[in-house]
Amino acid sequence: MNHPKTLFDKVWESHVVDEIPSGPSILYVDKHLIHEVTSPQAFLGLRKRGLKVLRPEKTIATADHNVPTLNQHLPIKEELSRNQLNQLTKNCKDFGIELYGLGHKYQGIVHVIGPELGITQPGMTIVCGDSHTSTHGAFGSIAFGIGTSEVEMVLATQCLLQKKPKTMLIEINGELQNGVFSKDIILYIISKISSSGGTGYFVEYSGSTISSLSMEARMTICNMSIEMGARGGMIAPDQKTFEYVENKKFSPDGIDFDNKVKYWKTLVSDSNAKYDKVLKFDAKDIEPMITYGTNPGMGMKIRDKIPELPLEGSKDSFDKSLNYMGLKSGTHILNKKIDYVFIGSCTNSRMEDLRIAAKFIDGKQKASGVSAWVIPGSKQVEKMAIEEGIDKIFKNAGFEFRQPGCSACLAMNEDKIPKSKFCVSTSNRNFEGRQGPGSRTMLASPLTAAATAVNGYVTDVRDYI
Amino acid sequence: MEKFKNILSKATPISIENIDTDQIIPARFLKAISRDGFGDNLFRDWRYDNMNKPITDFILNRSDKQNKILIAGRNFGCGSSREHAAWAIYDFGFRVVVSSFFADIFNNNALNNGLLTIKLNEKSLSKVFELIRENEKIEFNVDLENQVFFTNNGSFNESFSINSFNKTCLINGYDSIDYLNSKKDSILEFEKLNKV
Numbered sequence: 112m113n114h115p116k117t118l119f120d121k122v123w124e125s126h127v128v129d130e131i132p133s134g135p136s137i138l139y140v141d142k143h144l145i146h147e148v149t150s151p152q153a154f155l156g157l158r159k160r161g162l163k164v165l166r167p168e169k170t171i172a173t174a175d176h177n178v179p180t181l182n183q184h185l186p187i188k189e190e191l192s193r194n195q196l197n198q199l200t201k202n203c204k205d206f207g208i209e210l211y212g213l214g215h216k217y218q219g220i221v222h223v224i225g226p227e228l229g230i231t232q233p234g235m236t237i238v239c240g241d242s243h244t245s246t247h248g249a250f251g252s253i254a255f256g257i258g259t260s261e262v263e264m265v266l267a268t269q270c271l272l273q274k275k276p277k278t279m280l281i282e283i284n285g286e287l288q289n290g291v292f293s294k295d296i297i298l299y300i301i302s303k304i305s306s307s308g309g310t311g312y313f314v315e316y317s318g319s320t321i322s323s324l325s326m327e328a329r330m331t332i333c334n335m336s337i338e339m340g341a342r343g344g345m346i347a348p349d350q351k352t353f354e355y356v357e358n359k360k361f362s363p364d365g366i367d368f369d370n371k372v373k374y375w376k377t378l379v380s381d382s383n384a385k386y387d388k389v390l391k392f393d394a395k396d397i398e399p400m401i402t403y404g405t406n407p408g409m410g411m412k413i414r415d416k417i418p419e420l421p422l423e424g425s426k427d428s429f430d431k432s433l434n435y436m437g438l439k440s441g442t443h444i445l446n447k448k449i450d451y452v453f454i455g456s457c458t459n460s461r462m463e464d465l466r467i468a469a470k471f472i473d474g475k476q477k478a479s480g481v482s483a484w485v486i487p488g489s490k491q492v493e494k495m496a497i498e499e500g501i502d503k504i505f506k507n508a509g510f511e512f513r514q515p516g517c518s519a520c521l522a523m524n525e526d527k528i529p530k531s532k533f534c535v536s537t538s539n540r541n542f543e544g545r546q547g548p549g550s551r552t553m554l555a556s557p558l559t560a561a562a563t564a565v566n567g568y569v570t571d572v573r574d575y576i
Numbered sequence: 577m578e579k580f581k582n583i584l585s586k587a588t589p590i591s592i593e594n595i596d597t598d599q600i601i602p603a604r605f606l607k608a609i610s611r612d613g614f615g616d617n618l619f620r621d622w623r624y625d626n627m628n629k630p631i632t633d634f635i636l637n638r639s640d641k642q643n644k645i646l647i648a649g650r651n652f653g654c655g656s657s658r659e660h661a662a663w664a665i666y667d668f669g670f671r672v673v674v675s676s677f678f679a680d681i682f683n684n685n686a687l688n689n690g691l692l693t694i695k696l697n698e699k700s701l702s703k704v705f706e707l708i709r710e711n712e713k714i715e716f717n718v719d720l721e722n723q724v725f726f727t728n729n730g731s732f733n734e735s736f737s738i739n740s741f742n743k744t745c746l747i748n749g750y751d752s753i754d755y756l757n758s759k760k761d762s763i764l765e766f767e768k769l770n771k772v
């Protein structure tokens with residue numbers, strides 16, 4: 112009898128080209144996504160070695176990390192950013208890679224455009240020089256972030272050297288409370304297992320709560336797998352997945368699609384498959400979440416008080432973190448005045464996120480003294496938002512509705528939160544200085560962010576529903 | 577890649593946990609298109625204040641620039657996949673990072689650049705910090721061939737593990753891209769078999 116396999120095992124095994132004894136495996140990569148920041152040195156390496164890109168059609172490029180979110184039609188002011196984008200254009204041209212650069216109708220954050228163009232499909236191996244590549248796991252693919260040397264490996268050989276990670280199952284069952292979103296689920300899980308609780312593992316999410324989520328909500332969960340240290344997260348594809356993938360630009364069609372679906376339906380963990388670790392959570396325990404510290408594991412229910420002690424690790428590092436945030440153990444964050452709200456990033460900048468925020472904001476005004484930015488994840492999201500009139504709802508409420516890019520998620524462009532200012536952000540990282548030197552980030556769901564912008568202080572959305 | 581040679585060096589201790597790659601090299605310094613010069617901005621926002629003046633009590637501004645070993649708290653290198661973090665550490669002059677726990681992507685990036693990561697258990701890591709606290713001039717040996725990390729006077733002696741592929745690459749200065757390239761035939765064969 113065949114050994115029972117997990118979803119991860121099935122996809123992994125079908126991509127192993129070779130195994131090095133007591134070393135890593137050679138893993139074949141189906142889709143490779145690149146962007147301007149982590150690719151230039153990889154192309155430089157190829158040039159030095161005199162190598163070509165082995166399968167240029169399997170790599171797709173976009174410009175996202177470093178792009179301005181205003182006046183994208185104008186030349187980029189900052190010289191280094193401009194250089195980096197020009198270099199990407201040149202590299203793509205020289206090596207025959209499709210580029211969705213600034214101004215292109217498919218441009219956007221790399222993890223937003225992959226799924227919306229149908230580049231991301233179940234059962235694939237997908238890599239990108241960006242840790243949130245885990246997003247694509249929502250389709251039942253093995254997707255993870257890599258470094259620049261690895262980008263070069265994939266360009267040159269369409270393969271990677273990878274050690275097989277351990278597997279972890281995270282099962283969540285039950286119905287979510289009103290006002291609780293997938294962002295809250297993942298912040299809750301990370302707050303329970305810490306920002307390193309998943310290191311060495313590849314996670315599979317399952318259970319009735321996960322099945323009930325839309326594809327976009329599932330992407331938010333897989334996206335933040337890396338914030339618990341996991342290489343990636345994945346969810347077995349189901350009917351919702353197939354429907355989402357159908358009729359996208361790069362999706363198979365007709366009989367090819369039907370054949371693919373037949374295969375995709377086999378991509379589930381066998382009932383008695385073994386995981387190295389299993390965790391179970393109950394959806395009814397999850398409430399709207401917010402972070403108070405400088406790693407995503409430092410999160411709590413929005414009505415809780417900041418704990419006295421860290422979940423793990425030393426009190427010194429914990430205190431250093433609270434000190435940076437200007438917050439104290441034993442105090443509440445609820446009702447705390449904030450300065451900025453950022454709705455965007457590959458975690459929460461898709462249509463569903465914008466719709467949730469806009470629905471709340473409709474007819475209201477942001478608080479004075481708050482700067483609120485909405486950055487759609489891609490050109491396609493931007494277009495759809497404009498068609499639905501969502502951009503107007505934001506603008507009428509005093510929000511800035513800008514153009515697509517990573518923006519204040521990592522603050523490489525001009526979108527920076529000033530020193531000591533508090534920002535409630537729908538992005539994925541609250542590291543020191545992540546949103547600009549000295550910035551203080553609190554991670555939350557799009558609805559929490561929207562309600563906070565309107566009130567000017569940290570708000571429990573359940574007070575409004 | 578440069579060959580990894582055995583090391584005898586003082587160590588620079590940063591006992592903070594969960595040091596993410598945004599701290600190691602902030603995003604605004606990632607705009608370069610070559611691999612050089614990142615060491616200047618290693619731990620930029622911990623090393624310099626907002627007027628770009630060195631923060632004198634930060635360890636990197638106090639320790640000997642010749643130190644080849646960096647000792648850090650658990651979960652080192654979490655967060656972004658930016659390889660620039662490994663480049664910055666290497667460019668600054670370190671050849672080894674010691675911690676009780678490394679984030680996966682950082683670990684790969686480090687090894688791909690000739691930067692050895694040594695994982696100790698929590699107790700041994702505390703012991704290393706303690707030894708440096710007692711005597712900041714204490715020197716540590718890194719013997720990769722025999723996989724041991726130790727002091728000459730015997731106050732510390734721990735073996736560490738590393739997979740034999742990475743070890744061979746480091747010791748001989750082989751790089752994984754060349755290795756994969758030498759496997760082209762199997763890769764093309766795989767593509768044919770799987771019709772990809």
Ligand code: SF4
Pocket residue numbers: 175176220221222241243456457458516517520521538539
């Ligand atoms: S939005 Fe943020 S996390 Fe996502 S790809 Fe861009 S920089 Fe990375």
